[in-house]
Amino acid sequence: MGKRFDPGVQFGVVIVGAGPAGLVLGNLLLEQGIDCVILERREREAVEGRARAGFLAAHSVRVLTEHGLGAGLAARGRVHRTCLFRSGRGEFTLDYGQLGRGEVHTVYPQQELVRDLLAEYLRRGGEIRFGTEVEEVTEGRVRVRGGADVTGRYVAGCDGHRGAARAALAARGTRTARWDHGVTWLAVLVQAPPSLSAVGYALHERGFAGHMARTESVTRYYLQCPRGNDPADWSEDRIWAELATRMRTAEFGPLKEGSVLEKTVVDLRSDVLERPGTGRLWLAGDAAGLISPSAAKGANLAVLQAERLARALIRALGRDDDGGLTRYASDCLPRVWRAHEFSHWMSNLLHGPTAGDAEARYGRALQYARLDSLRTSRTHQDFFAENYTGI
Numbered sequence: 001m002g003k004r005f006d007p008g009v010q011f012g013v014v015i016v017g018a019g020p021a022g023l024v025l026g027n028l029l030l031e032q033g034i035d036c037v038i039l040e041r042r043e044r045e046a047v048e049g050r051a052r053a054g055f056l057a058a059h060s061v062r063v064l065t066e067h068g069l070g071a072g073l074a075a076r077g078r079v080h081r082t083c084l085f086r087s088g089r090g091e092f093t094l095d096y097g098q099l100g101r102g103e104v105h106t107v108y109p110q111q112e113l114v115r116d117l118l119a120e121y122l123r124r125g126g127e128i129r130f131g132t133e134v135e136e137v138t139e140g141r142v143r144v145r146g147g148a149d150v151t152g153r154y155v156a157g158c159d160g161h162r163g164a165a166r167a168a169l170a171a172r173g174t175r176t177a178r179w180d181h182g183v184t185w186l187a188v189l190v191q192a193p194p195s196l197s198a199v200g201y202a203l204h205e206r207g208f209a210g211h212m213a214r215t216e217s218v219t220r221y222y223l224q225c226p227r228g229n230d231p232a233d234w235s236e237d238r239i240w241a242e243l244a245t246r247m248r249t250a251e252f253g254p255l256k257e258g259s260v261l262e263k264t265v266v267d268l269r270s271d272v273l274e275r276p277g278t279g280r281l282w283l284a285g286d287a288a289g290l291i292s293p294s295a296a297k298g299a300n301l302a303v304l305q306a307e308r309l310a311r312a313l314i315r316a317l318g319r320d321d322d323g324g325l326t327r328y329a330s331d332c333l334p335r336v337w338r339a340h341e342f343s344h345w346m347s348n349l350l351h352g353p354t355a356g357d358a359e360a361r362y363g364r365a366l367q368y369a370r371l372d373s374l375r376t377s378r379t380h381q382d383f384f385a386e387n388y389t390g391i
């Protein structure tokens with residue numbers, strides 16, 4: 001793909017991973033004439049077909065648009081501005097587009113964004129190698145399984161949470177702050193139109209259920225389930241029955257059902273590297289920190305970090321000034337931690353205890369107190385909206 005791969009060439013930047021972080025970074029580097037190569041473990045079809053995120057924050061849309069990467073989302077993305085909470089005490093809707101800073105989400109499936117980013121990267125003359133697994137990352141050099149080493153002035157680790165770049169930083173003593181939310185979701189993608197015009201969060205004694213639009217014919221649902229559950233234990237009938245109970249369809253009306261396209265189990269865990277790089281190795285996206293999906297922040301942090309890292313690398317390679325790389329860490333980390341704080345708060349709001357003892361009754365009462373505050377306090381609603389859409 002792109003120019004012929006020559007093992008002797010030193011690139012400006014070797015990018016590991018073709019997810020949102022790696023592809024945004026690659027496009028921004030090419031825009032400024034910085035040569036780079038992306039090494040991706042999976043084949044192109046798998047990269048372009050991986051359904052995950054869908055909610056893009058206003059900041060992400062701005063970055064993508066400013067750098068000529070927003071045509072697809074402008075044409076096919078849908079503005080989303082409301083979310084709905086359901087519980088044993090009824091339901092209420094927040095029009096967050098009218099609250100806080102008045103910002104909204106754009107719903108655009110991650111796999112479509114990845115397809116757009118890849119097409120534009122290739123159009124800009126970028127080089128990418130699919131089916132290329134990086135085994136080890138050292139300063140300015142990566143070792144590829146079954147192939148020659150690839151070298152660059154810098155290596156950008158955008159290879160996700162379990163990638164080689166993070167392992168390399170950890171081996172050099174970079175510490176990680178980590179939290180297990182103790183919650184697991186069955187994440188389901190169904191061939192059916194959205195059932196609600198809003199994002200739906202349902203609080204229930206049997207566990208949380210969530211509804212998120214993706215396209216006009218595909219919807220994502222979440223069901224809190226016990227840790228260690230096998231997706232195979234969840235038949236279509238069981239999924240729809242459990243969604244109906246938790247989303248209280250007897251009270252609020254039926255869901256639009258369809259066949260299940262995909263079901264996976266996600267343990268809600270979060271972590272942040274205390275420093276996203278050093279010397280000639282810098283990380284962005286899930287490689288630099290994993291955030292639980294409870295507030296839909298992961299892909300948005302990936303775009304933020306890729307943009308900041310691109311700026312710093314362009315400066316380092318163009319002006320021989322690596323001060324921007326040092327600032328990359330101090331610039332991103334406070335924003336990353338705000339996103340984590342909000343995500344953590346959302347997780348506490350959505351997941352109450354499911355047992356029935358005195359502690360569980362206390363925990364559930366706190367959950368309802370949080371929800372009630374959000375329902376009745378304009379100040380709380382503004383705070384929610386600012387953090388829900390912001391990055």
Ligand SMILES: Cc1cc2nc3c(=O)[nH]c(=O)nc-3n(C[C@H](O)[C@H](O)[C@H](O)COP(=O)(O)OP(=O)(O)OC[C@H]3O[C@@H](n4cnc5c(N)ncnc54)[C@H](O)[C@@H]3O)c2cc1C
Pocket residue numbers: 016017018019020021022039040041042047052053054055056110132133134135158159160161162163164187266284285286287293295296297298299300301302
């Ligand atoms: C069910 C679910 C729903 C989500 N919903 C949302 C949402 O609505 N909004 C949101 O903002 N976020 C959401 N997220 C999070 C979001 O999908 C991730 O944060 C995002 O994909 C991170 O992008 P990335 O580029 O850092 O990593 P990834 O997308 O994981 O990309 C990393 C790439 O690196 C490649 N790779 C890995 N190891 C190697 C190696 N050794 N060598 C070469 N290549 C390698 C991988 O194959 C992959 O293509 C969700 C996540 C899940 C699981």
